[in-house]
Amino acid sequence: MTMTEQTVPPALSGRQTLPAEERHAAELAFLAAHDDGPRPPGWSLTPRAVVTFVCGSEGRTLELPGPRQAKGGDGPARFVIAPKFVGERSLVERCVVTLAGERGLLLVGEPGTAKSMLSELLAAAVCGTSALTVQGTAGTTEDAFRYGWNYALLLAQGPSRQALVDSPVLSAMRSGRVARIEEITRCLPEVQDALVSILSDRRLSVPELAGTPDALTPAAPGFTVIATANLRDRGVSEMSAALKRRFNFETVVPIADPAAEAALVRGQATAVVRRAGAAFGVDDAVLDALVTVFRDLRSGRSAEGWDVERPGTVMSTAEAVQVAASLGVAAAYLPGGDVLDLMPGHLLGVVRKDDPADHARLLGYWDGPVRRRAEDGSAMWRRLWDLRENLR
Template sequence: MTAAASLGEPVTARQIDPPEFRYADELDFLAAADEGPRPPGWRLTPRAVVTFVAGSGGVPVEGPDGKRVIEPKFVGERSLVERCVVTLAGERALLLVGEPGTAKSMLSELLSAAICGTSALAVQGTAGTSEDQLRYGWNYALLLAQGPSADSLTPSPILTAMATGAVARVEEITRCLPEVQDALVSLLSERRISVPELAGQDGAVAYAAPGFCLIATANLRDRGVSEMSAALKRRFNFEVVPPIADFDAEVALVTRQARAAVERGGAPFTVDEAVLETLVIAFRDLRTGQSAEGWEVERPSSVMSTAEAVAVAASLGLSAAYLPGPDPLSLLPGHLLGVVRKDDPADAARLLAYWDGALRRRAESGSRMWRQLWEHRDVLGD
């Protein structure tokens, strides 16, 4: 702990920068570059929001202070981003669904940062999330001292977003209990929250300011945990966020994210691109249940997502930086084993079957990288 932190002084360095800070200059540039119509309360035009999230396709965007190429932050179909933006421009709630690790949360953060300048008005859904966390709570010291008042009210992130015309986010909404989810039904229909304890006082009813909207995320793996009611589903536009389809795009994303994770620690990222390509191929084989050659692969029950691939690539990079010696490729089997055993220990046998099947056939065809991986089969056991 630094002296500044121990003294309670603000710490400006962050392990992960929210998009509103990380891309602050770019957001300011786009706000000045596009003078088209904006929905009420929006910082950028819908067109600029799409450009911020999906990139400018290599074409420079002209602004008052020059030109700038906007790189994509979300790897996926541009049409998906456009549909999301149109939904939010109509002040309709948006639900992003998909397998774990498909960047649903990242997309919701990017959209929020571009639209209202903050992605921080978020509630993390869990089995322990209460209705108060979606609506409001109380500062009990003030409540006991003054009684119910606007000062003793503690607004939820959603109530704050309503009052300021901002974007609220609910992560993993299907992890919340059904009775908690139902608190959103009237909120999204009537666009107001009543506070009975403040009856007769200012603030007894909080109305949504223009621009307020809500983005929720849900994992397909959580289907059946806490099913959304039909009434709540009707209040959302559903968009499915699929895994990255393009191999080169996935390799580029894994490389970029892993490099950033290692370099944040002040270490160089030295993992060879061929190793990263091999890593992504293995993840795609196990994720889809079929190799690029068309060979059948037994899929593990664990999620072989791009996010997990990034974590493994970062681990290889950190090992090379801090514990030099072993070839990063030799460490890959152990890391893959750690990924597949997260949900079901029996998945270790499926990974071994992949080694003895598709991977061995590649090694026998003469590919150097796959031959080296085959030589480390013993890491997986029998």
């Protein structure tokens, strides 16, 4: 599973990318006016509208009822909500129900399956901001989940509310919003466990401020946490059983439909090349071949049912987007050559980054499915077979 993107060219935004709440501001404003059903405390949209925002309106044109058109201000009275996540709607619905119950949500899956983007979209729709984010690393400390200090003020006046520096999690608790924690299993276990009491007691104490009203911060209604974790990181910093019990786990898997993945790769790559200031000029046939290679190597079986030796690296949709974008940039800025000639080299860069033995596996794929498709008369695969030497 993964997502689609709607981007704003840098000339309009002044930035390379925009957060989801700005990128899709018009849709969020429309959905807030369109659905006036019950909302959990602190939510910007109804749960039903959050699902529609992430999954789209399935091609239907949504229309504001007459009385609510005025409420919508200057925004459009009709809107087709674009899908932003390719996958099972039921997964998104379970995620939304988890958040509505103010329970922690943990999105797990292979790298490149858009866990972070789904987290961002959900946070933007639920509370209007995806910015309250902690990036988990081996160097992340408890301060990122709890609080820190402005040491100049601390030395000048001692512990005080003014000297306290809120973490993104504490800010989310105070305001009743969603805190996001990326790659939680990259954090050391003792750092992760700082979340146990926060998610169970729904409050955070500051012992240094004992005896003052600021010594205890209760979570405002609507506060919850969305975390992500890569399955490839399992065992790096394994979560404790106590922390696992505070989360509902949802697994985000690769896209099942080849056509949907190809369409997504084209859309994402087009957006990247647009941000680079050019038009995307890679043929659909080249993109289809690229996506086919990724899917075959990812699954260990070709579309025809032939066995394929899987490389150790993850052949994710996100990596396919990057290769397609590179081909698009090359077509725009290095004209005169055939971008298909560049594909084997880019694939080798993807495959070989984790295990040198994966080079041989890619060559084996060329000697297997690529050769057999070439022998079956496909001009595209014949050309790719002729480019085998580019893999050395």
